[in-house]
Amino acid sequence: MLSWAVQNxxxxxxxIKGFTRLYRSDRADVIWQAADIETFMANAPLEMQRALILALHTGLRQGDILKLCWTNYDGESLTLSIGKNGRGGLKARPVAIPCTQSLRTMLDGMERTQAVILTTTTGRPFTKRHFGSQWRQAMKAAGMESSPLHFHDLRGTAITMLAEAGCSIPQIVSITQHSLATATRILEVYMSRTRHLANQAIAQFENASATHFCKPAANRHAETRE
Incomplete structure (x- = not known):
């Protein structure tokens, strides 16, 4: 804001230009585990369950999810202009996010009472404040009010799941809509270092032809000890 005031x-x-930032938020290891999702889905209101599914299966930010309209959905993909892509006065280009089978099942089974996909219990669009209030109540209903998990951690969870599924950086950013130049930094910020990823890395190491040279040495060492 102060930089804008100087420019204008x-x-x-x-x-305050050049001041060192004292606080940095790093929630790379704060992701929703399977047990967290199951607990929430078993206790939260239907509207909040739908919000979680949309976030988990698209990686979209809360603001973009609340603005999703039925016209964005064609039965196969969600096509929208993502908010942060329109910075600097530029018009954000439309992005198509293919829907998973689970997401299509949910969307196809919903009544279309409003232009937007997510609505309140009274069928009205969510405001940001009302959604935040309802989400906190849903977390409390699920017994998760003391959990460190936030709604926006679902974005990091989605990115982690894509990485665990073996998706490449270009594939991941085609959904998250970040530039390739910042892909590595994004993964460092959002992707939790999970045991699954470590197991996946070792499996790829063992199966790669380029690493076969090191296996005989390990085998000979084991035979020597026997």
Missing amino acids: GQIDMNY
């Missing part, structure tokens, strides 16, 4: 002649100098 409102103030002469940004006096």
